[in-house]
Amino acid sequence: MATEAISYERMHLNLKKLGLSSVCEVVDSALETAAGQEQSFVEFLDGLLEAEVSARNERTCETKIKMARFPFKKGIESFDFSFQPSIDRKQIRDVLTLRFLSEGVNIVLLGPPGVGKTHLAVAIGMAACQAGHTAYFTTADELVAMLVKSYSTKTFDAKMSFFGRMSLLIIDEVGYLPLDRQASNLLFQLISKRYENGNSVILTSNRGYGEWGSMFSDAVIASAVLDRLLHRSVTINIRGESYRLKDKRKAGIIGATKPLTAPSGTETELGIAS
Numbered sequence: 001m002a003t004e005a006i007s008y009e010r011m012h013l014n015l016k017k018l019g020l021s022s023v024c025e026v027v028d029s030a031l032e033t034a035a036g037q038e039q040s041f042v043e044f045l046d047g048l049l050e051a052e053v054s055a056r057n058e059r060t061c062e063t064k065i066k067m068a069r070f071p072f073k074k075g076i077e078s079f080d081f082s083f084q085p086s087i088d089r090k091q092i093r094d095v096l097t098l099r100f101l102s103e104g105v106n107i108v109l110l111g112p113p114g115v116g117k118t119h120l121a122v123a124i125g126m127a128a129c130q131a132g133h134t135a136y137f138t139t140a141d142e143l144v145a146m147l148v149k150s151y152s153t154k155t156f157d158a159k160m161s162f163f164g165r166m167s168l169l170i171i172d173e174v175g176y177l178p179l180d181r182q183a184s185n186l187l188f189q190l191i192s193k194r195y196e197n198g199n200s201v202i203l204t205s206n207r208g209y210g211e212w213g214s215m216f217s218d219a220v221i222a223s224a225v226l227d228r229l230l231h232r233s234v235t236i237n238i239r240g241e242s243y244r245l246k247d248k249r250k251a252g253i254i255g256a257t258k259p260l261t262a263p264s265g266t267e268t269e270l271g272i273a274s
């Protein structure tokens with residue numbers, strides 16, 4: 001075999017051994033391009049390494065999105081802001097810079113059913129994963145059930161460390177299930193841990209803050225949880241029509257809904273309550 005052919009085979013073998021699978025895939029066409037365009041050695045090598053790095057980033061991002069367990073994969077580009085004029089696009093843009101994650105700010109999305117709370121929460125979560133953060137999506141009911149089960153199977157510490165260290169925890173549909181004393185206490189421990197670690201939470205709810213309190217068995221725990229959640233938080237209050245029902249409403253099958261009243265809360269010009 002000619003030396004060039006030996007080198008070529010060994011190159012492919014070594015690329016595989018080194019785990020440079022993307023370089024391995026593109027190297028043949030890159031060699032042809034380089035010969036045709038008289039690329040410099042640096043440009044050639046740079047092109048190959050870029051291909052490997054961007055493929056790896058994409059894989060990491062896909063893994064993070066899978067681990068986050070979003071109920072669907074929808075980004076902000078598929079959100080129709082013109083349908084929901086009560087949403088301040090600038091505020092959403094600001095949230096999507098992900099500055100809130102480094103500042104440990106929580107985001108609370110409030111509004112009636114179908115106005116896009118879960119969609120926005122997922123879009124923000126996906127943006128966080130794309131930026132290399134870890135995220136986890138769950139509903140309040142599911143989260144409480146997991147905490148209670150872990151307590152009875154003596155895996156509570158492991159669950160707490162999992163939920164506590166995640167960069168972003170999304171808790172969907174807060175404020176329905178009445179919690180007993182143990183469940184309230186376990187949820188309090190998780191919220192406290194994230195608060196102390198400076199890790200953000202996104203919460204969505206159809207109910208105002210006033211009603212959240214009644215889900216806890218005890219008024220003291222309720223105010224301790226709400227204090228921590230709302231200490232540094234942004235409230236996005238969506239007052240509008242259900243996107244799910246828009247076609248039916250257009251066709252006159254159902255009437256218009258009454259908008260949800262805004263929960264009271266002090267907010268700074270940044271929209272951060274403190």
Ligand SMILES: Nc1ncnc2c1ncn2[C@@H]1O[C@H](COP(=O)(O)OP(=O)(O)O)[C@@H](O)[C@H]1O
Pocket residue numbers: 074078079080081083084111112113114115116117118119120204243244
């Ligand atoms: N403004 C919007 N633009 C595009 N799709 C929307 C919009 N609002 C809601 N949807 C879609 O309508 C459905 C219901 O929205 P969802 O986020 O689940 O509402 P909520 O959580 O407020 O009940 C989802 O499929 C969502 O993607």
Ligand SMILES: [Mg+2]
Pocket residue numbers: 117118119172173204
């Ligand atoms: Mg929802």
